[in-house]
Amino acid sequence: MANTSYFAGLIGGIKSLCTGLGVTFRELWTPKITERYPENRKENHIPERFRGTLVMPHNENNEHKCIGCGICQMQCPNGTIKVETKMVETADGKKKKQLVRYVYDHGCCMYCMLCTRACPQGAIEFSPEYEGAVFARESLFKVLNQPGSKCVEKPARPAAAKPAAATEGAKPAVAQPQTADADAAKAKAEKMAAAAKKAAENAAAARAAANEAKAAAEANAADTALQEAWKEAEAKALKLETAAKNFAQKAAEAAADVK
Amino acid sequence: MFDFSVFTSWLDAALLSVMPGWLTILVECVLVALGIITLYAIFAMVMIYVERKFCAFVQCRLGPDRVGPWGTIQVVCDVLKMLTKEIVSLRKTDRFLHALAPFLVVTASMTTFACLPWNKGAQILDFNVGVFFFLAIGSIGVVGILLAGWSANNKYSLIGAMRAGAQIISYELSIGMVMLTMICLTGTMSFSEICQNQAEGGWYIFRGHFVALAAFIVYLIAGNAECNRGPFDLPESESELTAGYHTEYSGMDFGFYYLAEYLNLFICAGMASTIFLGGWAPFVIPGLDGFNEVMAIIPGFVWFLVKVFFVLFLLLWERWTFPRLRIDQILTLEWKYLIPISMLLLVLMALCVSLGLTF
Ligand code: SF4
Ligand code: SF4
Numbered sequence: 001m002a003n004t005s006y007f008a009g010l011i012g013g014i015k016s017l018c019t020g021l022g023v024t025f026r027e028l029w030t031p032k033i034t035e036r037y038p039e040n041r042k043e044n045h046i047p048e049r050f051r052g053t054l055v056m057p058h059n060e061n062n063e064h065k066c067i068g069c070g071i072c073q074m075q076c077p078n079g080t081i082k083v084e085t086k087m088v089e090t091a092d093g094k095k096k097k098q099l100v101r102y103v104y105d106h107g108c109c110m111y112c113m114l115c116t117r118a119c120p121q122g123a124i125e126f127s128p129e130y131e132g133a134v135f136a137r138e139s140l141f142k143v144l145n146q147p148g149s150k151c152v153e154k155p156a157r158p159a160a161a162k163p164a165a166a167t168e169g170a171k172p173a174v175a176q177p178q179t180a181d182a183d184a185a186k187a188k189a190e191k192m193a194a195a196a197k198k199a200a201e202n203a204a205a206a207r208a209a210a211n212e213a214k215a216a217a218e219a220n221a222a223d224t225a226l227q228e229a230w231k232e233a234e235a236k237a238l239k240l241e242t243a244a245k246n247f248a249q250k251a252a253e254a255a256a257d258v259k
Numbered sequence: 260m261f262d263f264s265v266f267t268s269w270l271d272a273a274l275l276s277v278m279p280g281w282l283t284i285l286v287e288c289v290l291v292a293l294g295i296i297t298l299y300a301i302f303a304m305v306m307i308y309v310e311r312k313f314c315a316f317v318q319c320r321l322g323p324d325r326v327g328p329w330g331t332i333q334v335v336c337d338v339l340k341m342l343t344k345e346i347v348s349l350r351k352t353d354r355f356l357h358a359l360a361p362f363l364v365v366t367a368s369m370t371t372f373a374c375l376p377w378n379k380g381a382q383i384l385d386f387n388v389g390v391f392f393f394l395a396i397g398s399i400g401v402v403g404i405l406l407a408g409w410s411a412n413n414k415y416s417l418i419g420a421m422r423a424g425a426q427i428i429s430y431e432l433s434i435g436m437v438m439l440t441m442i443c444l445t446g447t448m449s450f451s452e453i454c455q456n457q458a459e460g461g462w463y464i465f466r467g468h469f470v471a472l473a474a475f476i477v478y479l480i481a482g483n484a485e486c487n488r489g490p491f492d493l494p495e496s497e498s499e500l501t502a503g504y505h506t507e508y509s510g511m512d513f514g515f516y517y518l519a520e521y522l523n524l525f526i527c528a529g530m531a532s533t534i535f536l537g538g539w540a541p542f543v544i545p546g547l548d549g550f551n552e553v554m555a556i557i558p559g560f561v562w563f564l565v566k567v568f569f570v571l572f573l574l575l576w577e578r579w580t581f582p583r584l585r586i587d588q589i590l591t592l593e594w595k596y597l598i599p600i601s602m603l604l605l606v607l608m609a610l611c612v613s614l615g616l617t618f
Binding site for chain 1: 315316317318319320321324576577579580581595596
């Protein structure tokens with residue numbers, strides 16, 4: 001038995017070594033992927049998803065999508081982005097934020113892409129443009145919105161749709177205004193009660209998890225990861241419990257409304 | 260076939276006619292030493308270039324291609340850099356042994372380098388126990404490696420040196436056994452006669468049937484282990500031991516190890532092509548006289564170099580294919596597989612020769 005496995009091992013080993021040699025021999029002749037950079041500047045292929053620099057795409061009317069909310073600035077761990085905005089009054093008398101300057105400090109960016117992920121409008125993205133070298137530190141500050149550009153006007157979407165729905169629903173509402181109100185209140189109360197129940201369940205589950213984590217953490221006082229997990233679970237349970245309480249209160253209020 | 264000894268005896272006679280005998284010998288020694296050192300340096304550079312290119316190609320890269328056409332000057336620059344680097348001398352090391360070790364390694368490798376038969380009559384060291392001399396001198400290198408590890412007063416160096424000791428001494432057994440197998444066939448231990456025999460009767464790898472072929476493969480594996488090259492590069496495994504036994508060396512002291520490593524590879528390939536592939540002997544098919552004459556026009560050193568680079572290709576190919584082994588796997592491979600196989604080969608070869616089954 002020992003002998004057969006010795007020879008089987010020997011033959012199997014030789015076979016697998018030959019397979020390996022075959023792979024490298026084929027690799028010897030494959031086209032090489034090295035890019036000879038300065039010479040092939042023109043045709044150098046950079047993958048599309050390469051994170052070279054942050055850009056704000058503009059359409060043909062010199063419009064971008066940024067609404068100046070500043071979420072990207074808050075998200076950026078490096079303080080790379082400064083969103084300068086001003087308040088303006090729109091034609092229909094509403095106050096609205098407007099982007100003045102979107103300053104991106106290329107020298108500070110670590111290409112984590114948190115900003116583009118966070119942007120609710122998809123206004124910024126990364127381009128594979130990789131030749132970022134400049135002669136002075138100041139040149140790394142880039143204003144991404146083009147001069148004279150403005151935010152695209154959105155087609156007034158749900159805002160226009162809602163009133164239409166309201167007018168349609170208005171007929172029965174006119175006929176039986178009282179019952180409609182009562183029905184609405186009842187529906188709301190039911191919904192709130194369901195939500196409160198769900199929240200209470202969630203809170204109970206989180207509390208159980210927290211207790212478990214606590215037990216584990218106390219058993220292994222040296223394990224910092226467990227301690228962390230316990231703390232986290234505890235915080236989560238507390239949060240959910242507060243939420244459940246809020247829901248319960250709201251549900252009670254809604255029930256009172258029905259009466 | 261051009262006989263290089265015509266030139267050497269002419270030079271000897273010319274020198275003798277103008278100076279006394281002892282001075283002639285001295286001058287000739289110096290000339291030969293210069294020749295060896297120059298060839299040594301040139302081949303080390305060629306080897307480094309070839310290795311870097313080859314490994315790049317296996318890994319789907321281009322390798323050095325910035326300095327000079329196709330990066331050929333890169334190696335020269337590296338050598339110059341190495342020559343101008345500071346040699347750091349460390350406190351708490353054994354200074355004398357620390358300085359001695361690289362010289363032992365490089366001397367061993369240069370002396371074995373001198374054993375290679377470059378051409379008919381162009382052999383520097385050649386006498387009747389040439390194969391034994393080659394093996395004996397080659398083993399001095401391991402002393403240098405052990406001293407390097409010991410004198411550096413550094414745990415990485417020491418572990419590297421110990422591994423090198425265990426590995427090299429083990430694999431020397433297979434090398435010796437395989438050499439004996441081939442000596443059964445050649446009937447001589449002098450490298451010049453080995454080559455001469457093959458020039459007349461064909462290469463031993465063909466004359467010895469599959470036994471010689473198997474011996475060739477075992478020799479390549481063991482030779483690679485002797486040179487401390489991957490998959491057997493445990494003594495200097497950079498991921499565990501920084502640089503193994505030469506961790507504490509800098510500048511040209513380190514350069515000697517570097518040179519010796521590449522030249523040992525060259526020597527290993529040279530020995531394989533001498534013993535199995537005929538050294539400088541052209542490719543002959545007994546009986547086909549026209550073909551043999553055409554082959555004989557190509558000078559011997561060209562034949563030798565072509566064969567050496569063919570064997571080098573095999574060695575590099577294997578080096579860049581396989582991952583590094585563990586120390587226990589290395590010793591298992593040697594003691595459980597290679598030694599039994601080479602013993603078997605020795606017996607088979609003895610049988611073949613005594614029964615007259617070889618060509
Ligand atoms: S990629 Fe990261 S570091 Fe760069 S601007 Fe966006 S959030 Fe900041
Ligand atoms: S880029 Fe996006 S996230 Fe940043 S301010 Fe503009 S809309 Fe807000």
